[in-house]
Amino acid sequence: MSNELPKTFDPAEIEARWYSHWEENGLFRPERPDAQPYTIVNPPPNVTGSLHIGHALDNTLQDVMIRYERMRGRDALWVVGTDHAGIATQMVVERQLEQAQDKRTNYSRDDFIAKVWEWKEESGGTITRQLRRLGCSMDWSREQFTMDEHFNTAVLKTFVDLHADGLIYRDKRLVNWDVKLKTAISDLEVETHEVKGGFWHFRYPLADGVTTSEGKDYLVVATTRPETMLADMAVAVHPDDERYASVVGKDILQPITGRRFKVVADEHADPELGSGCVKITPGHDFNDFEVGKRAGMKPADMLNMLDANGDVCQTADGLVPDEFIGLHRFKRDGVNGARELVVARLKELGFLIPHVTRDKEGNETEHDAEPRTIQTPFGDRGGVVIEPWLTDQWYVDAETLAKAPIDAVRTGEIEIVPKAWEKTFFNWMENIQPWCVSRQLWWGHRIPAWYDEEGNVFVAMTEEEAQAQAGDRTLTRDYDVLDTWFSSALWPFATLGWPEKTDLFEKHYPNDLLISGFDILFFWDARMMMQGMHLTGKAPWPKLYLHGLVRAADGQKMSKSKGNVVDPLGLIDQYGADALRFFMAAMESQGRDIKMDDRRIEGYRNFATKLWNATRFCQSNGIGASDTLEAPAATHAVNRWIIGEVVETKQALDSALADLRFDAAANTIYHFVWDRFCDWYIELIKGNFDEETKAVAGWALDQILVMLHPFMPFITEELWSKQGDRADYPLITAKWPEPGAGIDAEAKAEIDWIIALTSAVRTAKNELGIAPGAKLEAFCPAPSALAKSVVDANAAAIERLARLTPVHFADAPDGAAMQIAAGDDAFILPLEGVIDIEAEKSRLAKALDVSAKEAKSLEGRLSNANFVERAKPEAVEKARADHAHHVAEVERLNAALARLG
Known part of the structure; x- marks a missing residue:
């Protein structure tokens, strides 16, 4: 055969060749104007990113579904693209400038953005090249970018429309402020680290001679952040704490600033924790902010003691002593900061309550603070402690937008798989906070808002429209850009041409499925639901599948600091993309985390090699490509059996993929290929390659290649091409199996009985140390009708496979023997002279x-x-x-x- 396979399976050569062929010939999205659509959008990776093991899992699962539906004849569109990644990309370009002894502020905003675009064109395609290595069959002809012109239009329109609907507004609230990057960041960009710190206790004097029920003229407050005392505005006690009932509503003094404020009753104060009194700094703590609002403080009146750099500035009431102004919040470069000076001054004034320890001898030692390990928020990119900071930002009314998605999940309009995630979804959505969407960056979608000199705001698509609203007033555009999650929330429909009602949008929206990691359920998935349902009136997809994390072999979460990160490209180099993909699918069990296991990946590489060798065996015996979708006519039991096995496998695969049971689907095709076809069918047909058997074997192998293709696209495409001349009909666009046949119960019973007998003999021999090739005599005293008919019809196969000859339907002679069973039939195998029984x-x-x-x-x-x-x-x-x-x-x-x- 001219297409004879080489002896050795070489994944690397096959992968590069076939991916180029598919992409160059437009096979990822063949022209199917009348076909039913099937649409998936890829979670857009950061343009700065490179492929990690989580991407490998996420994209493998999507590719399994898109290849499956493409083969089923659907107009399968897998939308691909990258996110402009505001902070990450700006940091990359700023680092490049630093290396050249340059910096961003040496450029105008427009000139810096031009440099970012230049970087994007030169270096921003790393991850898209890597997705190709994995075999992802995305529609690269329509590759999207969240800063593309049409996407920018969609983002601006969304902002303008939400503002007109009263769902976007400007407000003064606390944000996660990164003092290094000098921007607000989202919760997703905050990492919590354990940091060794202190827990200080201080006395705050009550004013006007007021005392507690215990006769004390002060309250004790404790804090891990003493520097924030410079902006304290209250002390809270629990409403039911009788110790402090008499002082609620009374004035108390902050010792350093002399600021006079109230003791307030609030359930945030825990009577069981410390003294039960909590200092309230609403401008620098998220919990305190809420306490302050409940106490009647307006955000505009809350005090701010830090500037954007984390340095102390004067508060609005002017009470911060001059010696603190300009100090950093913490010690920096060996110079004490506000924290150290606050503690020192309170200690000098006699308001510090020392922490006392005793050694074994009972000797006491005083310390300024009790040592504590504190869960501390850090910016994931800036790498510094996040400061809750009171600032004016743009917010989306997420509470209102969340209502439609909540209803959609409750009614089943959107199904979350696994269902267990619904509880988490509802808990978060029903307690959702306003969504801060402004970022203090240059790279990104600039907020379409303009201000006049009095601070009035005009929101419009263009400056001309804003100016028309403002009349002859001079306008200045908002300097901020939008959070990247704001733009990526439009991904399911803006990538299809929305807000224009394009043919693509009309056909492919809503999408059919979203596959994502559970860790972005709220940051991305829920926001797509909110924006999609509000802006289009339709849920973006009917089904959301959430997969787990890929963990290290010992179950730990992967991280660079632990040194246990796995490079998927290294695994592809070692084992091939097909083996890695199959591992991902086989291990994905509805949201459970996956443990890396190189041995399993190696095992799937061996699986690919076994299929390769089985195909070579077929070729060497004149078995080639089939020319029919339907199963060929068959009279031999073994051929009728394998046709039925194909039918069963196809049914099980369809059922598993309909339920998004990737593990069940992968294991179904694995066991059919390895056990039924390679181990049994090929063994059973050896020596009997008549025309019927060649036709059935070729057809069965074709069905394997088609059913395995979504999981292992490269090797299956190569084998498909080598089995026959079908260049105009590549496997990627072949039709999903339609056997047009049923399961032949008689043939199934016959062949399964032979398999059971052979397996039982082999197992028994192995247990007793008998050579596998040793031929044994067998006796079946009370054979079933099935046993008689099978042995009569398959004596040669039973001798070749089970190494039993002859088989007697009679009582066994006396003497040492072993017993085995096949179905309901018991066999006795004499062992005299075979082994030493005792x-x-x-x-x-x-x-x-x-x-x-x-x-x-x-x-x-x-x-x-x-x-x-x-x-x-x-x-x-x-x-x-x-x-x-x-x-x-x-x-x-x-x-x-x-x-x-």
Whole structure:
């Protein structure tokens, strides 16, 4: 055959060649104007990004679905593109400038943005090239970018329309402020780290001679952030705390500033924690901000003691002493900051309550603070402690926009898979806070708002429209840009041409499915629901699938700091893209986290090699491509059986993919290929390659290539092309199986019986140390009708596969023997002269004793809570695996002894 396969399967050469062929020939989205649409949008990776293992999982699952639906004849569109990633991209370009002893502020805004575009054209395509390595069949001809002109129009229109609807507004609230990047950032960009710090206790004097019920003229407050005292505006106590009932509403003094403020009653104060009194700094703490609002403070009146750099500035009441102005919030470059000076001054004034420790001898030592490990927020890119900062920003009324998605999930209009995530979704959406959408950056979608000299705001698509609203007043445009989640929330429809009612939009919106990690359920998925339902009146998709995380082999979360990050490109280089993809699909079990396991990936590489070799075997015996979708006519039981196996596999695959059970789908096709086709069918047909068998075998192999293609596109396309001359009909656009046949119960019973008999003989031989090739005589005293008919019709196959000859339907002679079963039939295999029965019994008994003792010992260790809780996780895992192994060995060895009587 001219298309004969080489002996060795080389993934790298195949992958590069086939991906280029698919893309260059437009096969990712063939022209199908009348076909039913099927649409997925890819979560747009950052333009600065590179492929990580989470991308490999996410995109594999999407590609499985898009290739599956393409083969089912749908107009399958997988929208691909990248996000402009405001902060990340601006940082990349600023770092480049720094390396050249340059900086952003040396340029005008427009000139800097031009440099970003220049970087994007030169270096912004890394991850899209890497997605190709994975085999992602995306419509690259329509690659999108969130800063493209049509997308920018969609973003501006969304802002203008939401503002007109009263759903976008400007407000003074607390934000996560990154003092290094000098911008507000989202919760997603905040990482919590454990930091060693202190817990200080201070006395705040009550004013006007007021005392507590205990006769004290002060309240004790405790804090991990003493520097914020410069902007304190209240002290809170719990409404039911009788110790302080008499001082609620009374004045109290902040010792350094002399600021006079109230003691307020609020449930935020925990009577069981410390003194039960909490200092309230509404301009620098998210909880305090809410307490302040409940106490009647307006955000505009809340005090701010820090500037954008995290340095102390004067508060609106002018009470911060001059010596603090300009100090950084913390110690920096060896110079004490506001924190250190606040503690020092309060200590000098006698308001610090020291933390006292005692050594073994009872000697007391005073410390300024009690040591504490504090959960501290850091910016994921700036790398500095986040400061809750009171500032004017643009907000979206997320509470109003969340109502429609909540109803959609409750009514089933949107199905979340796995369903367990619905509870989390409702909890977050029903308690949603205003969404801060402004960022203090240059790179991004600039907010379409203009201000006159009096601060009046005019929102419009263009400056000309804003000027028309303002009349002859001089306008200045808002300097801020929009949060990137604001623009990516439009991804399912703006990528299709919205706000224009394009043919693409009309056909492919709503999309059919969204696949994403659970970690962006709120940051992206929920926001697409909110924007999609408000702006288009339709849910963006009927089904949302949330997959888990890919973890290190020991179950830990991957991170660069731990050094356990896995590079998917390295795995592709080592094992091939198909093996990595199959691993991802086979391990994805409806949202559960996946543990990396190189041995499993290697196993799937071996699976690909087995299919390669099976195809080479078919070629060497004249078995080529099929020319029919329907199963060929078959008379031999083995051929009728394999046709039925194809039918069953296809049905199971369809069912699994309909339910998004990727693991079930992958394991279904794996076991059919490895067990049924390669291990049994090929063995059963050896020596009988008549025309019927060649036709059925070629057809069955074609069905394998089609059903396996969504998971392993490269090897299947290569084998498809080598099985016959069908260049005009590549596998990527082949039709999903339509066998036009049923399951032949008689053939299934016959072949399954042969398989059961052969498996039983092989297992028994292995247990008793009998050579696999040894031929044994067999006796079946009470055969079923099935046994008689199968043995009569398949004596040669039974001799070749099970190595049984002859098979007698009669009582066995006396003497040592072993028993096996096939279906309901019992067989006795004499062992006289085959093995030393007594020696084998002794060997098995010794092995049984060893495994039984090991199993009992390990059981005792695993039932010891001390071991399970304190030992290293890998040690516990190994003990469990060893215990399972020895339990199985006990069962196996008992069965082997039972065989010997």
